[in-house]
Amino acid sequence: MVESWLLTNKLGLDGDYVAAGLSWVFELYEKGIITKKDTDGLELHWGNSEALIKMIKKLAYREGIGDLLADGMVEAAKKIGHNSEYYLIQVKGQPSIEPFRIPKGWALAVSTSPVAGRHLRGATMGSNRYGPKPRPGNFGVTDYQNQANGVVWQGKTKELEDNLGICNYVGTWSGANFLSIADFAELINTGMGLNLTEEELMNHYADIGRNLEKAFNTLHTNISRENDIPPKRFREEEVKSGPYKGFKIDESKYKEMLDEFYELSG
Secondary structure (H helix, E strand, C coil): CHHHHHHHHHCCCCHHHHHHHHHHHHHHHHCCCCCCCCCCCCCCCCCCHHHHHHHHHHHHHCCCHHHHHCCCHHHHHHHHCCCHHHHCCEECCEECCCCCCCCHHHHHHHHHCCCCCCCCCCCCCCCCCCCCCCCCCCCCCCCCCCHHHHHHHHHHHHHHHHHHCCCHHHCCCCCCCCCCHHHHHHHHHHHHCCCCCHHHHHHHHHHHHHHHHHHHHHHHCCCCHHHHCCCHHHHHCCCCCCCCCCCCCCHHHHHHHHHHHHHHHC
């Protein structure tokens, strides 16, 4: 695991993308959709770490099957066929490692992220650690209700943290609670001689970056509401074991949550 992670960094690859994409390829092999003939003789059984290291290198250098995968997993799925696209967990073309079926705020944030399936654009896991203060608020990890407000708030604070050069781990995200919007306002006002309020930061400046990203997507892609919905597989297949056995995305409830998200986002 450590070796593969270090290798992706050395080769300039995104670790999450590689993990999600190659886990899909391994699953296709185990389901018999692709064979050793397709994988240059590699046996892609789950847990075969040596094969994983070789696949990472093939992807980076476009060798063998890596040449197919390097054009993107969505494009690869179209060429592989045999319903392989169904098994690929991706959002807006970006392979995703994110959980969707259990933490509903996480699912909403990842699915609506303007930079594809990434969790650093508002993802939440319950109001004891995420969302506006005071905490805990009014949404639990697995609830559909009241999630949108926490996701919108957390997404706005992330925009501010990015623009201020502040790591969100010591800001408002993941339960650290070290900094607040008031701290951001004080920092900006002290450094720049301004008199901005918390409300101005959250309701104007925090919106600018995301609106630019959304505008880019509107002008240059065909991304629509349908691309803000979790992968089909997680809407159809339940969690198979553990304390959350039976969980999946309820599409009707998710779409209600999405409507609220759009309304709050303006």
